[in-house]
Amino acid sequence: MRRKRIAVWAALGLLVAALSVVAAGCGGGDDEAGASTDIEGLGTSLEEIQTMARDEGEVNLVQWAGYAQLTDEFEAATGCKVNTKDGGSSDDMISLIQTGEYDGVSASGNASVRLMTTGDVAPIDPDLVPNYADVQEGIKDQDYNSLDGQPYGVPHGRGPNYLMFRTDDVPEDTDSWGVIWEDDQLAKYKGKISIYDDSIFIADAAVWLKATQPDLGIDDPYQLNQEQFDAAVALLKKQAPNVGEYWPGTPASQIAAYTNGDSVVGTTWPYQYLQLTNADPAVPVKAIKPVEGTTGWSDTWMIYSQAAHPNCMYLWMDHMISPEAQAAVAEGFGEAPVNLKACDLTTNENHCSDFHADDEAWWDDVYYWTTPVEDCGDDDDSTTCVTQEDWKTAWTEIRG
């Protein structure tokens, strides 16, 4: 009897050991992509890509909600059926693309840099993406879409994170982030403040501190030394008890909360603002870029380095920077197109000027999402910054 029991335990032990080996083995595949634009199964010319795409027949995308536009037209023209999956945060996007189930992703700066480094996304050959030539030069070859001058993917568009408020509760002439940071304002809107639920929001606190506490010497709100970081976290902890909703990256719950008045002020994407103002009846909201500046994003469509449908994905990248799709997504999501030819095609002929597509000065105080790194992303060896691992831990603590 006793011997039998030992045998059972031994068998269980072996099983656990075997499983650990399996666990250690799988999910590897960390082969560095290097700068080669070769992807297995990708055509070498545009014609070849178009032919091969017909055989692939589909493309699977990870996207920010509302990004994939004119999909019917794309499907008709290329024969690639478009399947999309919405990610709620950059971390979401990374874990989704790493499942290997998707061909491409619309990555913001705080995802794209990591993806390029890990080799999860592949560099692209701009010659195979004809519309790439029309992308604004100022947006090409940036840290968040290129590595050593080699483009990884195509720029998609850029936009600011707005301060949005209901005009029936908050004064219409509000022009400062103070409404969600200053003590008396917090008391006034307690329980009705709406905040994006992601550690990247710490940068929004840093933007406010940069403007109001110059002694801290904050320059880049994503690269903070320990003192600056602690100040931002302290500010967020003070804000936390007053927050009504930390909205996840899927915009529906924030739209609902503003509609029924549970939230009246907070941070948002232009998408929610457009949904609210276009609703019937329209919700009385206003969205602004406050005087202190704001965080924002400049997104890039990137191709998974082991994409199952690389030809469809190449055609998709070209589609998304075509003037037609750029116009549709710029108006649909609420952002500035990167292909200015889109400006002639928008239903609202002022869309490009409303979103300052061609007005570089306006973007000076919009800080695009990027990844906090230990060396602060600068050449100065003496500075060290808080890494995003600590950002994430701090965010858990801020939420309490």
Place this chain on the structure above:
Amino acid sequence: MTSVSAPETPPRAHPGRRLSTFLFRHPRTRLALLLALPVAWMVVVYFGSLVVLLVSAFWDTDPFTAEIVREFTLDNFKTIIERPVYRDVAWRTIQMALMVTLADIVLAFPIAYYMARVASPRARNLLVVAILLPLWASYLVKVIAWRTILSDGGVINWALEPLGLSFDGYSTVGLWLVFTYLWLPFMILPVYAGLERIPASLLEASADLGGRSLTTFVRVIVPLALPAVVAGSIFTFSLTLGDYIAPGLITSEQFIGTVIYNIRGQALPTAAAYSFVPIVVIVLYLLVARKLGAFESL
């Protein structure tokens, strides 16, 4: 067509028959074939995923790319023990699970008692259907419906308004209401089954011996129904402990499930380490439940 049955294929040569003879003679093979699928499922899919989860709790991550580094470390456990936020959240979740369980017991016991002892068979059937009906609706739909009910302009605040009161629905209290509602059927059904099993003769004997109704309730019914209540509480407690969707939708407070969900992208190993907390709590809870005889009532 002729009805001649040629004896050229004798029945013993039939392959199905031969197989059954073989299986009859080899009981071990029979057992192995019978259990192969469920055992494979249990071991590979069920325990396998659990083992992968628990093993990954001992891995590290790269601070920049957040990729998993397969090197043994205890840092994740150090993090969840040293950082007070993880303790606070765990404690808040356990308290919530206990409060939900208590509320469900208080609500479920009278309903179950009525069904088992008072109601006519017809009314009893109707009640069983009424209790099971919400389980057929999507969990998500029910939580979203509660979001509307608890909202500032929702029905609760509408009813309180004439009294000059207001209720902050998107709070821990609101979440407590939602959980209590969600898991109530899981408490009613075992308690109902437990109460129904109590023989009426025991209650009559208690009355014959001079026990008044309260005495009978406290000294006969409650002890006999206790294992069933504990069995129901296993459901309400563990379901509350692990849920991450309702807390995310109803409150801005964090619970174990929401923390694991939120940190999994950046710090999968820490999330895995944190999942040890509910596992340990549930194991302890089950040990106590077993002592109280709940497993015989399941």
